[in-house]
Amino acid sequence: MSNDRIILAHGAGGRESENLIKKLFQEVKLRKIDQGVGLDEFDDGAFIPLRSRFVASTDSYTVDPIFFPGGNIGKLAAVGSINDVAVMGAEPIAALDSIVVEEGFPISDLKKIIGSMVNIFESENVALIGGDFKVMPREKIDKIIVTTTVLGILDDQTKIILDSGAKPRDKIIVSGTVGEHGAVITALRMGIEAEIGELRSDCEPITGVMKIAKKIGGIHAAKDPTRGGIAMALNEFAEKANVTILIDEEYIPIKEEVKALSDMLGIDPLALACEGRVIMAVNPEIADELVSALRKAGYRDATIIGEVKKDENWNGFVILRTIAGGLRILEKPTGELTPRIC
Amino acid sequence: MSIRDFWRPFQERKIAEKIAKKIEEIALKLEKAGHDKIKIMHVCGTHEHTVTYYGLRSLLPKNVEVIAGPGCPVCIVPAREIDEAIELAKNHAKVFTYGDMYRVPGSYESLAQAKAKGADVTVVYGFIDAIRLAKETNQDVVFFGVGFETTAPTAASYIVNEKIPKNLHILMSYRITVPAVKYILNVEHDLGGIICPGHVSTIIGAGSWSFISETYGLPAVIAGFEPIDVLLAIYEILTQILDGKAKTVNEYRRVVKWEGNITAKEYLRKAFLVTDRNWRGIGIIPESGWVLKEKYKHLDAREKFQIKVGEGIDIKGNCKCAEIILGRAIPTDCPYFGKACKPEHPIGACMVSSEGTCAIWYKYGGHLIRELVKETE
Numbered sequence: 001m002s003n004d005r006i007i008l009a010h011g012a013g014g015r016e017s018e019n020l021i022k023k024l025f026q027e028v029k030l031r032k033i034d035q036g037v038g039l040d041e042f043d044d045g046a047f048i049p050l051r052s053r054f055v056a057s058t059d060s061y062t063v064d065p066i067f068f069p070g071g072n073i074g075k076l077a078a079v080g081s082i083n084d085v086a087v088m089g090a091e092p093i094a095a096l097d098s099i100v101v102e103e104g105f106p107i108s109d110l111k112k113i114i115g116s117m118v119n120i121f122e123s124e125n126v127a128l129i130g131g132d133f134k135v136m137p138r139e140k141i142d143k144i145i146v147t148t149t150v151l152g153i154l155d156d157q158t159k160i161i162l163d164s165g166a167k168p169r170d171k172i173i174v175s176g177t178v179g180e181h182g183a184v185i186t187a188l189r190m191g192i193e194a195e196i197g198e199l200r201s202d203c204e205p206i207t208g209v210m211k212i213a214k215k216i217g218g219i220h221a222a223k224d225p226t227r228g229g230i231a232m233a234l235n236e237f238a239e240k241a242n243v244t245i246l247i248d249e250e251y252i253p254i255k256e257e258v259k260a261l262s263d264m265l266g267i268d269p270l271a272l273a274c275e276g277r278v279i280m281a282v283n284p285e286i287a288d289e290l291v292s293a294l295r296k297a298g299y300r301d302a303t304i305i306g307e308v309k310k311d312e313n314w315n316g317f318v319i320l321r322t323i324a325g326g327l328r329i330l331e332k333p334t335g336e337l338t339p340r341i342c
Numbered sequence: 343m344s345i346r347d348f349w350r351p352f353q354e355r356k357i358a359e360k361i362a363k364k365i366e367e368i369a370l371k372l373e374k375a376g377h378d379k380i381k382i383m384h385v386c387g388t389h390e391h392t393v394t395y396y397g398l399r400s401l402l403p404k405n406v407e408v409i410a411g412p413g414c415p416v417c418i419v420p421a422r423e424i425d426e427a428i429e430l431a432k433n434h435a436k437v438f439t440y441g442d443m444y445r446v447p448g449s450y451e452s453l454a455q456a457k458a459k460g461a462d463v464t465v466v467y468g469f470i471d472a473i474r475l476a477k478e479t480n481q482d483v484v485f486f487g488v489g490f491e492t493t494a495p496t497a498a499s500y501i502v503n504e505k506i507p508k509n510l511h512i513l514m515s516y517r518i519t520v521p522a523v524k525y526i527l528n529v530e531h532d533l534g535g536i537i538c539p540g541h542v543s544t545i546i547g548a549g550s551w552s553f554i555s556e557t558y559g560l561p562a563v564i565a566g567f568e569p570i571d572v573l574l575a576i577y578e579i580l581t582q583i584l585d586g587k588a589k590t591v592n593e594y595r596r597v598v599k600w601e602g603n604i605t606a607k608e609y610l611r612k613a614f615l616v617t618d619r620n621w622r623g624i625g626i627i628p629e630s631g632w633v634l635k636e637k638y639k640h641l642d643a644r645e646k647f648q649i650k651v652g653e654g655i656d657i658k659g660n661c662k663c664a665e666i667i668l669g670r671a672i673p674t675d676c677p678y679f680g681k682a683c684k685p686e687h688p689i690g691a692c693m694v695s696s697e698g699t700c701a702i703w704y705k706y707g708g709h710l711i712r713e714l715v716k717e718t719e
Contacts, residue, residue: 033456149403166588217399250355266696297595314714317707318712319714320397321397322395322396322397322569323355323358323569324358324396324397324401324569324570324573325355325358325359325362325396325397325401326358326396326397326398326399326401326569327397327400327711327715328394328395328396328397328400328706328707328708328711328714328715329706329707329710329711329714330705330707331705331706331707334684334685334686334705336706
């Protein structure tokens with residue numbers, strides 16, 4: 001039994017740790033940056049011999065359940081931190097990971113999780129240059145926590161993209177349908193997996209979207225709308241730039257399955273997390289061009305959903321025109337968000 | 343600014359806009375006839391959700407106002423009954439409660455806060471869930487039976503069919519909606535019509551509301567929960583006011599029958615006896631609740647555990663929950679709304695439940711609609 005389950009010794013830093021880690025990470029191809037120090041040296045830290053402008057982001061992933069339609073905690077951990085770096089305009093180049101597992105966790109599951117994480121790093125050309133692995137006694141932790149830190153470089157020509165950059169007249173663009181990740185996880189947590197059907201988490205890197213957007217230029221603000229969904233992301237745009245954002249609900253691309261699940265669970269699809277979408281405020285002159293370029297590149301549901309205004313009474317607010325034609329304030333989600341969505 | 347410039351008409355939106363246009367026309371005629379304020383009350387939390395979530399108030403002319411009445415079944419449970427549930431969970435049994443009830447403040451604490459201090463509380467999806475969990479244990483368990491005519495029939499059917507596990511008792515806190523509406527109409531009010539609750543009417547039948555037009559001479563419309571349902575109900579009420587003829591109309595015919603669900607009503611009649619009940623912050627409303635019939639008294643948690651709690655504190659400070667429930671105030675009339683009272687730390691019950699008027703307004707920005715409309719006019 002001990003062969004296929006994690007034991008405390010696997011995390012003790014001795015021979016068992018070394019053997020397990022070597023095995024688990026043997027598939028990693030990009031193991032260091034240039035001639036620096038990386039995964040192979042088992043040194044105290046990684047060394048990145050670059051002079052550049054860096055963007056860094058770190059996140060701990062605790063999603064429950066750890067396997068879900070469209071991904072698992074490993075894939076999500078790689079995607080999540082890559083996306084955070086990418087939406088700031090940087091190109092992700094290196095990652096570190098830190099994994100804590102519960103004693104007794106199946107090694108086969110751990111392999112799958114790490115395999116998914118490594119696959120994403122590889123497909124995104126991100127080197128895994130270091131990490132940590134620990135084991136906690138049974139019931140001291142719920143299965144597994146994966147933490148990833150991703151570094152990106154921002155070349156000298158690219159301006160950093162901040163939440164606070166939205167300007168009056170900007171168009172708001174979303175790169176695809178919203179809420180799939182949140183809907184899938186919430187449905188699993190509520191025990192109604194049968195209702196998920198063909199729906200999958202949208203967990204995917206958004207570097208492709210950002211490449212196209214950067215090439216066209218004119219992005220003033222960008223976010224990956226994870227926890228709190230586009231409702232939260234838009235409120236952050238409005239608050240940080242002190243502008244009014246007008247959104248038309250009719251334009252927001254939402255899959256029918258997500259609408260149905262939201263109805264059933266009594267949740268607002270606009271507050272459901274996405275893990276593979278970008279929401280942007282862009283220069284109105286390039287908005288249509290960007291949408292067509294995104295659609296051509298396979299982001300079929302990319303669309304303009306609103307615009308930015310300046311109004312002294314409503315700066316900091318997001319105003320939504322509903323499908324019935326009424327107006328309401330799109331508030332920051334509160335209260336009922338499913339915990340441990342990512 | 344020009345918020346209006348941005349919006350463009352959509353096919354799906356056209357019906358709503360057409361009805362809104364009709365409402366505007368009729369409201370103008372009514373205004374000319376001297377109706378400078380027409381107040382329409384609905385009595386269902388889900389209707390308030392529809393109205394606020396879809397921003398319907400922003401579509402209404404300024405002389406037409408939709409207000410929320412007693413439509414939230416957990417908001418109206420007196421603090422004393424929550425105190426009873428807490429006392430049971432602390433000293434006598436495992437208490438099963440709906441999630442919506444879990445965080446509603448009692449006199450001193452909520453079930454959630456009591457649980458954090460060690461009280462035995464479990465959130466369930468409903469009565470059937472409670473039955474299932476009761477069968478998995480030998481421990482004494484209590485179901486906190488709250489809700490209107492919509493949730494009560496499930497419990498009643500299990501009681502009548504004698505399918506209640508021996509270790510399960512019920513803390514009876516169910517309430518009946520019709521008497522609450524009568525209570526509001528029996529005193530001085532300024533209502534022009536009532537939108538009757540779709541879900542409750544599925545059980546009790548559209549006909550149960552005909553007293554509104556027959557006795558009180560007010561238009562009554564049983565409505566569904568799509569934005570168009572509510573807009574149609576408003577249109578119908580305004581039409582009746584203009585014609586000077588009050589009727590009870592079932593707009594929700596695709597679901598609600600005039601006579602209701604006869605089986606469910608039969609179960610209610612067999613299991614329960616109608617009794618006067620206290621409503622949170624409001625006081626006694628005659629014949630507005632149920633007790634178990636003598637035959638089923640052995641299922642009563644109050645009898646079984648002989649719990650004693652104090653008087654109960656329904657309203658704290660200047661909280662306006664009671665007035666809001668009766669449709670005599672709106673959330674922004676309350677000094678605590680959005681300040682001291684938020685979903686994260688509620689003072690009144692209306693800020694807790696997903697059907698509570700304050701919670702809905704807070705969540706979907708209902709409190710800002712008036713200014714927003716002024717802005718866009």
